[in-house]
Each structure stands twice: as structure tokens, then as C-alpha cells.
Amino acid sequence: MELATFGAGCFWCTEAVFQDLEGVEKVESGYAGGRISNPTYKEVCSGLTGHAEVVNITYNPSKVSFEELLEVFWKTHDPTTLNRQGNDVGTQYRSVIYYHNDEQKRLAEEYKKKLNDAHAFPNPVVTEITAAPTFYKAENYHQDYYNLNGTQPYCQFVVKPKVDKVRAVFGDKLKKSATAAK
Numbered sequence: 001m002e003l004a005t006f007g008a009g010c011f012w013c014t015e016a017v018f019q020d021l022e023g024v025e026k027v028e029s030g031y032a033g034g035r036i037s038n039p040t041y042k043e044v045c046s047g048l049t050g051h052a053e054v055v056n057i058t059y060n061p062s063k064v065s066f067e068e069l070l071e072v073f074w075k076t077h078d079p080t081t082l083n084r085q086g087n088d089v090g091t092q093y094r095s096v097i098y099y100h101n102d103e104q105k106r107l108a109e110e111y112k113k114k115l116n117d118a119h120a121f122p123n124p125v126v127t128e129i130t131a132a133p134t135f136y137k138a139e140n141y142h143q144d145y146y147n148l149n150g151t152q153p154y155c156q157f158v159v160k161p162k163v164d165k166v167r168a169v170f171g172d173k174l175k176k177s178a179t180a181a182k
Helices: 009-019 043-047 064-076 104-115 145-149 153-169 177-179
Strands: 002-008 022-033 052-059 094-098 128-131 135-137
Touching: 002 009, 002 064, 009 022, 009 052, 009 145, 009 153, 022 145, 052 094, 052 135, 064 104, 064 153, 094 104, 104 128, 145 153
Parallel strands: 094 128
Antiparallel strands: 002 052, 002 094, 022 052, 022 135
């Protein structure tokens, strides 16, 4: 198993888009990249700790590659907005890849350069790419949030469209249980 750590706005959204991918064994929501140890959700939301909302993705590289995870990452959020995803504004919502080894760093930087060179987005990609700092698991009520709270308005209007996009665009990469849920 290997580990990938991504921040793409709200961790409820980010967790939900990766959970259904074949080869992804576990996705945990949490915080990384800040100035204090063991931050709470309330502290992170204040914007004063410097943490980003992130997910730790435990995956089997023989079933899903880091490159495939990067593709899903880039296609399921707006990597051109600094400290913002939609109506979620603040440094905790920044686009970030925390790499765990030199290969992940190389692949992330190459992919970002390709996107910018190709003008794949109307504005430059501003995703931060940096070495993985300490990951702090978020409170239990944030884990598996979309699956447990899918009828909540935020989930219906913000998370569900991202999950639907993953199912439509990456249908061939989904677990059989996710394909049946279509």
C-alpha cells in the first residue's frame, strides 16, 4: 500500500471523489500544513492555524497508480483559485499535493507543468506541491461524511455533483459496488 495526500477544497468533497476508485483502500479526512499540533475543525476553520483540509488516501499501486489519482484530483476541483473552492474561501481550502516521495513530487510537478503549458484551464494552476507534513485525522464526524450525510443540502449541491462527475468520467476505474450505486 502507498499513501497520497491531497487538498482540493472541502475534505468532504475530496474524500467522496476518491472513495469509489478501484484500488483505494481507505480515505481519511484531516488537516495538514499548519502551525499547531492536533488542530480542531473549529481552529482550522478560523484560518489562523495555516492547515489545509486534506485527505490521506491509502491505495494499492498495482490497482490504481499515483498518476491516475492525480488525474482525478485535477479534474474534480478548480486548481486555479488560490485559497478557494466555490463558496468555500480561506487557506484551509487551498489546492495542495503533499508528496510522500521523490517520484510523487516529480509526477505532480510534471502534471502541473503540462496543464499550464497546454493552457488546460483559463487561468494558471496554483496548486501547492510540497513535502508531506504531519497529518492530523479530523474528528470522527467528518469521516465518510458524504456516505453518512448524503441528503444534507451541502452534500446534495456541492459534493454530489463531484461524485457524479467521477462516476461519469472515471466509470472504468470504479469499484464494482460504486458502479452498482449509479
